[in-house]
Amino acid sequence: xxxxxxxxxxxxxxxxxxxxxxxxxxxxxxxxxxxxxxxxxxxxxxxxxxxxxxxxxxxxxxxxxxxxxxxxxxxxxxxxxxxxxxxxxxxxxxxxxxxxxxxxxxx
Amino acid sequence: xxxxxxxxxxxxxxxxxxxxxxxxxxxxxxxxxxxxxxxxxxxxxxxxxxxxxxxxxxxxxxxxxxxxxxxxxxxxxxxxxxxxxxxxxxxxxxxxxxxxxxxxxxxxxxxxxxxxxxxxxxxxxxxxxxxxxxxxxxxxxxxxxxxxxxxxxxxxxxxxxxxxxxxxxxxxxxxxxxxxxxxxxxxxxxxxxxxxxxxxxxxxxxxxxxxxxxxxxxxxxxxx
Numbered sequence: 001x002x003x004x005x006x007x008x009x010x011x012x013x014x015x016x017x018x019x020x021x022x023x024x025x026x027x028x029x030x031x032x033x034x035x036x037x038x039x040x041x042x043x044x045x046x047x048x049x050x051x052x053x054x055x056x057x058x059x060x061x062x063x064x065x066x067x068x069x070x071x072x073x074x075x076x077x078x079x080x081x082x083x084x085x086x087x088x089x090x091x092x093x094x095x096x097x098x099x100x101x102x103x104x105x106x107x
Numbered sequence: 108x109x110x111x112x113x114x115x116x117x118x119x120x121x122x123x124x125x126x127x128x129x130x131x132x133x134x135x136x137x138x139x140x141x142x143x144x145x146x147x148x149x150x151x152x153x154x155x156x157x158x159x160x161x162x163x164x165x166x167x168x169x170x171x172x173x174x175x176x177x178x179x180x181x182x183x184x185x186x187x188x189x190x191x192x193x194x195x196x197x198x199x200x201x202x203x204x205x206x207x208x209x210x211x212x213x214x215x216x217x218x219x220x221x222x223x224x225x226x227x228x229x230x231x232x233x234x235x236x237x238x239x240x241x242x243x244x245x246x247x248x249x250x251x252x253x254x255x256x257x258x259x260x261x262x263x264x265x266x267x268x269x270x271x272x273x274x275x276x277x278x279x280x281x282x283x284x285x286x287x288x289x290x291x292x293x294x295x296x297x298x299x300x301x302x303x304x305x306x307x308x309x310x311x312x313x314x315x316x317x318x319x320x321x322x323x324x325x326x327x328x329x330x331x
Contacts, residue, residue, distance in 0.1 A: 013111065014110045014111065015111030017108075017109065025108050026117070029121060037129045040129060041133065045187070047245070049187060049245035050288050061118075068114055069115055069118065
């Protein structure tokens with residue numbers, strides 16, 4: 001029971017996302033941070049206000065963390081298609097091989 | 108990027124890179140703004156008195172008290188990247204050895220930009236007054252305009268030998284140090300560097316430090 005609870009907590013903290021989601025997350029993080037950096041410099045330069053530039057930069061970074069770190073469903077749109085258990089002949093023959101070996105040993 | 112922890116690490120890593128690049132751009136943007144500082148300074152009262160370095164000292168030294176009037180326009184030094192401007196007045200005179208100068212600071216002042224007012228060494232009432240004077244602007248070039256009349260020096264200067272009376276060819280130099288939010292520290296320069304012009308004026312006429320008053324009933328003073 002405690003194991004199951006722990007498993008759920010671990011899954012939540014882990015925040016796994018599928019491979020397409022990982023690609024999207026990386027592109028998004030890079031693009032948003034670069035754009036935030038550019039905006040913070042340009043706004044600060046034209047308004048001649050460095051405190052504002054800092055606030056925009058830090059705010060944009062916080063936004064990026066929020067966008068990319070939690071495992072949003074958007075990142076799980078292409079789950080990995082695992083093959084079914086024990087369905088393919090190749091796998092069963094391998095299992096049979098293992099059984100035969102055991103019989104040899106338990107003679 | 109397969110779990111939250113690696114995503115945090117990757118985003119933070121790129122954030123530090125972006126922050127560094129933006130800071131480098133901000134520091135570089137300073138060179139695109141012209142600097143045209145100018146100042147005139149002259150002495151109004153020069154005295155040399157005998158005194159002690161501190162209350163319990165047995166050493167007796169001579170101290171020069173140089174009062175001056177200063178008019179400066181350092182407003183072009185204030186950009187969005189300026190945190191503070193440190194202005195200081197030095198008294199310089201040649202030393203006996205070749206190519207050496209005696210130099211001592213007689214007065215200095217920190218002028219903060221409004222973006223750095225919260226860092227100034229003022230009490231709550233003066234801080235409020237300072238912030239009000241900026242009137243909500245993010246940079247206030249008028250803080251760079253100085254007009255001091257018969258200013259008492261902050262520091263009384265002497266020579267390591269303890270003797271400073273009757274020195275001639277002494278000149279007062281005005282200097283500044285721009286302390287940016289990001290970037291290199293820069294000082295007053297004697298040459299042009301692109302859009303940054305050299306300090307116009309800023310040196311007083313040569314004057315001499317007088318001899319000590321003779322002891323005809325004159326009491327020796329401790330200059331404090």
